[in-house]
Structure formats: C-alpha cells, structure tokens
Amino acid sequence: MTVDASRGAEAPPELVQLLTPEGERVEHPDYDIDLTPEEVRSLYRDLVLVRRIDLEAVALQRQGELGIWASLLGQEAAQIGSGRALTDTDMAFPTYREHGVAWCRDVDPVKLLGLFRGVNHGGWDPKEHNFHLYTIVIGSQTLHAVGYAMGIQRDDATAATIAYFGDGATSQGDVNESFIWASVFNAPIVFFCQNNQWAISEPLEKQTRIPLYRRASGFGFPGIRVDGNDVFACLAVTRQALKNAREGQGPTLIEAFTYRMGAHTTTDDPTRYRVASELEAWKLKDPIERVKAYLFKNELADQEFFDSVDAEAEGLGADLRSRCLAMPDPGPLDIFDHVYAEPHALMDEERAQYAAYLEGFER
Amino acid sequence: MTVLSLSKALNEGMRKAMEDDPKVLIMGEDVGKLGGVFRVTDGLQKDFGEDRVIDTPLAESGIVGTAIGLALRGYRPVCEIQFDGFVFPAADQIITQLAKMPMRSLGAIKLPVVVRIPCGGGIGAVEHHSESPEAYFTHTAGLRVIACSNPADAYAMIQQAIHCDDPVIFFEPKRRYWEKAEIDTTDTGWWTPMDRAKVVRAGDDVTLLAYGPMVKTCLEAATAAEEDGRSLEVIDLRSLNPLDAPLVMESARRTGRVVVVHEAPVNSGFGAELAARITEQCFYHLESPVLRVGGFSTPYPPSKLEEHYLPDLDRVLDAVDRAFGF
Numbered sequence: 241m242t243v244d245a246s247r248g249a250e251a252p253p254e255l256v257q258l259l260t261p262e263g264e265r266v267e268h269p270d271y272d273i274d275l276t277p278e279e280v281r282s283l284y285r286d287l288v289l290v291r292r293i294d295l296e297a298v299a300l301q302r303q304g305e306l307g308i309w310a311s312l313l314g315q316e317a318a319q320i321g322s323g324r325a326l327t328d329t330d331m332a333f334p335t336y337r338e339h340g341v342a343w344c345r346d347v348d349p350v351k352l353l354g355l356f357r358g359v360n361h362g363g364w365d366p367k368e369h370n371f372h373l374y375t376i377v378i379g380s381q382t383l384h385a386v387g388y389a390m391g392i393q394r395d396d397a398t399a400a401t402i403a404y405f406g407d408g409a410t411s412q413g414d415v416n417e418s419f420i421w422a423s424v425f426n427a428p429i430v431f432f433c434q435n436n437q438w439a440i441s442e443p444l445e446k447q448t449r450i451p452l453y454r455r456a457s458g459f460g461f462p463g464i465r466v467d468g469n470d471v472f473a474c475l476a477v478t479r480q481a482l483k484n485a486r487e488g489q490g491p492t493l494i495e496a497f498t499y500r501m502g503a504h505t506t507t508d509d510p511t512r513y514r515v516a517s518e519l520e521a522w523k524l525k526d527p528i529e530r531v532k533a534y535l536f537k538n539e540l541a542d543q544e545f546f547d548s549v550d551a552e553a554e555g556l557g558a559d560l561r562s563r564c565l566a567m568p569d570p571g572p573l574d575i576f577d578h579v580y581a582e583p584h585a586l587m588d589e590e591r592a593q594y595a596a597y598l599e600g601f602e603r
Numbered sequence: 604m605t606v607l608s609l610s611k612a613l614n615e616g617m618r619k620a621m622e623d624d625p626k627v628l629i630m631g632e633d634v635g636k637l638g639g640v641f642r643v644t645d646g647l648q649k650d651f652g653e654d655r656v657i658d659t660p661l662a663e664s665g666i667v668g669t670a671i672g673l674a675l676r677g678y679r680p681v682c683e684i685q686f687d688g689f690v691f692p693a694a695d696q697i698i699t700q701l702a703k704m705p706m707r708s709l710g711a712i713k714l715p716v717v718v719r720i721p722c723g724g725g726i727g728a729v730e731h732h733s734e735s736p737e738a739y740f741t742h743t744a745g746l747r748v749i750a751c752s753n754p755a756d757a758y759a760m761i762q763q764a765i766h767c768d769d770p771v772i773f774f775e776p777k778r779r780y781w782e783k784a785e786i787d788t789t790d791t792g793w794w795t796p797m798d799r800a801k802v803v804r805a806g807d808d809v810t811l812l813a814y815g816p817m818v819k820t821c822l823e824a825a826t827a828a829e830e831d832g833r834s835l836e837v838i839d840l841r842s843l844n845p846l847d848a849p850l851v852m853e854s855a856r857r858t859g860r861v862v863v864v865h866e867a868p869v870n871s872g873f874g875a876e877l878a879a880r881i882t883e884q885c886f887y888h889l890e891s892p893v894l895r896v897g898g899f900s901t902p903y904p905p906s907k908l909e910e911h912y913l914p915d916l917d918r919v920l921d922a923v924d925r926a927f928g929f
Contacts, residue, residue, distance in 0.1 A: 362709070364711075366712065367711065380668065380695070389672070413662075413692075584845050
C-alpha cells in the first residue's frame with residue numbers, strides 16, 4: 241500500500257511538468273505544447289490578474305464587505321491552465337473556489353462577490369458563460385456535470401464538460417457515483433481535481449491511501465497527475481483530455497498537484513494545523529514566478545510588459561472594490577422570487593402577508 | 604374511454620409525454636427491459652430506446668444528480684426511485700440542489716425534473732418498502748409535492764408534472780397500482796390543474812382530508828358512516844405543496860369538523876401542517892379540534908403488524924366519533 245506523503249517541496253513521481261519552478265521548459269514524452277510568445281504573455285497576464293482579484297476579495301472580507309471568501313492563492317495555474325483549455329461550447333462545473341476559471345469564462349469578477357457578500361446565492365447566468373454556478377455542497381456538482389455530458393451525447397454535439405473538485409471531495413459518495421456514471425455511459429467529461437493537499441485542516445492522508453489520480457483505473461478510465469503549479473502542463477493535459485472526451489473516448493481524471501497557499505476560507509486559521517515550512521517550500525514553486533522567469537530568460541517580455549500587467553491588476557482591484565461597494569442590497573420581498581418558476585400559491589400568500597407587515601411600519 | 608390500472612395509467616401518461624416532447628427521458632434502476640419493479644415503465648425502452656429510457660447504475664444520488672445535469676442541458680428527466688425507503692441517498696441532491704438551484708440562479712435555471720416515488724404500505728413488504736416520506740419534502744422549499752390516488756388522476760398528473768417547469772416529487776400509492784378505472788385518454792379539457800384539490804365525495808358533517816392511498820380508505824369510511832346517518836365530505840388533496848388552501852378552508856368552515864388521514868407518522872406529519880393552518884384560518888367555525896389519524900411514532904413495523912399501523916376504515920370512523928364528542 242502506498243501512502244502518498246509527498247506533500248511539500250519534493251515533486252512527486254509521475255508528474256507531468258513542462259515548466260520547472262525555475263522557469264525552464266522541459267519535455268514530456270506524452271504531452272507537449274506549442275505556445276507563441278503572445279500566448280505565454282496572455283497566460284501570465286491571466287495569472288496575475290486572478291491573483292489580484294483574489295487579493296482584493298480577501299481584503300474586502302477583512303474590512304467586513306464580504307462575509308467570507310475562499311481564496312485561490314497558489315492554485316492560479318491549475319485554474320487558468322484548465323480554464324484556457326476549454327472551448328466556447330464546453331461546459332464547466334465549479335466548486336466555490338474557481339475564480340480563475342470564472343475569469344477564463346468571462347464572468348465579471350464582481351458577480352463572483354454576490355454570494356460572499358450575501359446579496360444572492362449566485363449572480364450569473366450559467367448558459368451565458370457555459371460556467372455553472374458555484375456549488376458549496378462538496379462534490380454535488382460532479383453529478384450535474386456528468387448528467388450534462390450525457391445530454392451532450394444525446395444532442396450528438398461536439399463538446400465536453402469539466403467538473404472541478406478538490407482532494408477532500410474525492411471521499412464523497414457523489415464524486416464516486418459520478419465516476420461510475422461517466423465510465424458506464426462513456427460520458428464526455430474531464431474530472432479536474434485540484435489536490436491542494438488540505439481539506440480545511442485535514443491533510444491528504446485523511447482522504448486516501450493511494451495517489452488520487454490512480455483512483456481512475458478502478459473506475460475504468462485514465463488518470464493523470466499534472467504539476468498544478470505549471471500552467472503549461474495544466475493547459476496541455478486538460479486540452480488533450482477534453483479533446484479525447486469530445487471525440488468519444490470518455491472521461492479522464494486529472495489530478496492537479498498543487499497547494500492551497502492561503503487559508504481554506506477567510507474564517508480559517510491554518511497555523512493551527514500545518515507548519516510554516518511547508519508553505520515556504522511551496523512558495524518556491526509559485527505558479528506565477530516560474531512563468532515570469534521563463535518570459536525573462538527567453539526575452540519574451542520586457543520590464544514594460546510586466547509593469548503594464550501590474551498596473552492593469554491594480555486598476556482591476558480598485559474597480560472590483562468600488563463596484564463591490566456599489567452592489568445594491570436586495571429588497572426584502574426578493575426573498576420570494578425565483579423559488580418556483582411557475583406561480584405558487586404559498587409564495588404569493590407569504591409575499592403578500594410580509595408586504596402588508598412591512599407596510600405597517602410606514603403608516 | 605379505456606379501462607386502465609393506476610400503474611398502466613402512469614405508463615400511458617409517460618408514453619404520451621414522451622411522444623409529445625423528445626426531451627422527456629425516463630431514468631432509474633430496472634426501468635428499461637424489466638419495466639420497473641412495478642412495471643410502471645413497461646415497454647417504454649422498447650419503443651423509445653435506451654437513450655431515452657435509461658437503466659442507471661444502482662445509486663439514487665447519482666440518478667437525481669445526473670437528472671439535474673440533463674435538465675441543465677434542456678432535458679426533462681423523470682426519475683424513478685424504486686421504493687420510498689430508498690429515496691434517502693438521493694435526499695442530498697433533492698434538498699440541496701434540485702430544490703434550491705433555480706433560486707440560486709435568480710431564475711436563470713429551470714429544473715423540470717420529476718422524481719417518482721412509489722409510497723406507502725399494505726403490500727406485506729420487508730423493511731424500507733412501505734414508507735411515507737412526504738413530509739421531508741413538503742418541508743423543503745423549491746419542490747412541488749403531489750400524490751395521485753386513482754388511475755384518472757395518475758394519467759393526468761404525471762403529464763402535468765412532466766410539463767411543469769419546477770421540480771416535482773410525485774408520490775404513487777403502491778398498494779393502489781392494480782386498481783382499475785375508466786379513463787378518457789383523448790380529452791384533456793377536464794383535467795384538474797395539478798395544484799388543485801378535489802372534493803371526491805360531498806358531505807356536510809365532517810371533512811376528511813386525505814391523499815394517495817388513504818383517499819380510498821376515506822371514501823369507504825364515508826360510505827360506512829352514511830349508514831349511521833353521518834355525512835362525510837372527502838377531499839383528495841392531490842397537491843401537498845402548494846396546498847389548495849381555499850378549497851380545504853371552505854369545507855372546514857362548512858362542516859366545522861376535520862379529520863386528517865395519512866399513513867405517515869402523526870408526529871410532525873403533514874397532518875400537523877393542515878391542523879395548524881385550518882385552526883389559524885377557521886378557528887371560529889370549528890366545532891372540534893382538527894384530529895389526525897396516521898401511523899404511530901415508530902419505525903414502520905414488520906408486515907405482520909402493518910394492519911395495526913395503517914389507518915383503516917375503523918380508525919377513521921373512530922376519529923369521526925371523537926370529533927363529535929367535543
């Protein structure tokens with residue numbers, strides 16, 4: 241029995257990596273990627289901007305403007321790499337931490353804040369972005385993703401779905417059922433597990449005795465472990481898995497080996513359960529620094545470029561802040577909206593009663 | 604007019620819905636070749652194919668969870684939960700996702716998913732095969748909960764449930780599956796809307812409120828009571844959420860005595876909600892408290908004891924007597 245205790249600075253075996261933490265391009269026998277300098281700069285920009293969005297959201301929470309925030313710090317490459325692998329017709333099913341994927345799907349960042357500010361439970365139209373709403377119950381969305389993929393099959397369409405979840409979610413029944421369904425129906429889906437090593441306070445050893453990607457073989461489809469802090473590798477591996485799914489070759493499990501550099505959410509205190517040296521070791525594998533080093537070393541970008549991205553990030557943060565503060569609160573009678581699509585007598589009755597009650601204060 | 608059993612009426616209703624709309628799918632355990640353990644989906648896979656009548660892996664959360672995904676893609680899945688006691692593995696998907704996702708989306712998402720559940724006892728079954736879990740679902744906002752009691756309603760209501768853009772929990776009275784009635788399958792003009800109750804026997808002295816398998820029991824009680832000179836009104840609620848409150852309250856005010864009958868345990872059962880609402884809205888018209896007849900506050904007993912657990916004609920009449928004792 242293998243216990244995977246490779247959490248930390250040592251790269252685990254069987255890891256697809258195309259860009260080292262030092263910014264060196266490396267070859268992999270099964271995966272490669274051919275990116276133009278413009279594409280690399282674009283990925284770098286994505287990484288920096290989503291980190292800035294995340295930073296601003298954390299600050300907004302600290303100042304009481306958001307009730308809670310789930311930070312993506314450290315997972316930018318996994319999200320941007322997989323998110324940029326999607327085509328317009330592919331459909332993504334996120335957890336509540338996929339702010340980077342949302343960015344790739346053109347969801348206005350301020351719309352991500354509604355849920356965390358308490359003005360709604362989800363503020364965008366999934367059909368408009370082919371990006372489903374955040375799902376908070378762990379792992380539930382994986383079944384929705386498989387069902388959606390079964391719909392793609394029935395429509396005879398050329399598209400795939402991608403289901404995001406974390407290492408903790410792999411213990412959930414729904415995730416295991418979704419693996420079974422996807423396998424049995426050969427559904428066009430990619431399971432993208434961001435193994436960030438921690439499910440709140442519980443380390444990976446509390447969820448599994450084998451590397452997560454190897455679970456796939458028991459369900460009858462391929463599993464791959466990719467360096468989740470390597471945006472090139474995440475893009476290449478996800479792109480291939482999505483292509484396989486679209487071409488009728490069924491599901492793939494991708495385990496993006498990464499690290500949650502921040503707390504689980506802003507209510508959490510990681511110093512109670514993990515050592516500082518672990519974070520320090522992972523900082524050396526930062527997903528953004530390695531792309532910056534690659535761009536520098538290969539003279540694909542100059543200081544002016546990096547400055548302009550930083551300036552854009554600052555502007556984005558300031559804009560997000562002002563629009564968050566300007567977000568209107570919902571009205572009290574909005575409670576009764578959208579509970580049912582069709583008229584519902586009890587909703588009408590309670591809405592009318594509460595409206596009358598509120599009017600009593602105005603007289 | 605054609606004579607159909609309740610299970611066949613459901614089958615014909617689903618067949619009609621599938622013919623009318625290619626997006627309608629059937630999914631569940633053994634619903635294909637076998638036609639379901641109660642044969643409710645008999646012959647549908649043969650006629651509509653395996654892509655539309657889907658034999659699923661044996662996992663209820665997976666059935667409802669993937670049905671949600673199919674609905675997000677524009678399909679209208681009808682899920683069969685094989686027995687009432689097996690709905691609980693799916694309860695998470697039903698309660699946290701199916702019921703709440705439309706509101707979560709601010710109306711951008713509609714989930715026209717029907718979850719069919721054969722319910723109730725009286726067939727001599729083993730544990731977990733005779734339960735009445737409706738109150739768990741009437742307590743969950745975002746779901747419509749309906750219960751059919753007879754073949755004609757079964758034929759109409761299953762089609763209405765499939766056409767509805769909201770998630771519907773659809774209870775089928777399993778011990779009435781084999782009861783037959785004449786149904787006019789050509790005329791839809793007479794259909795009662797799905798969220799309306801129906802007075803199935805008019806009366807003046809006491810109102811009996813029932814749904815699903817207990818409607819027939821109440822009708823039998825009303826016939827027996829007539830011999831004692833008591834006129835019982837029987838209302839088939841049909842829809843538990845939403846409740847057809849105007850019809851129920853009108854009857855309660857007129858008779859002044861109400862007895863609620865269901866198989867589920869009385870404690871925190873749907874009858875408690877009915878009693879509270881009727882008391883709130885008809886207090887000065889009532890001659891007696893609203894009385895409840897139902898299962899005991901015990902797990903469903905072994906089948907040798909189920910005749911004691913299930914309300915029958917005598918227990919209904921006993922409650923009627925008590926209603927006159929105040």
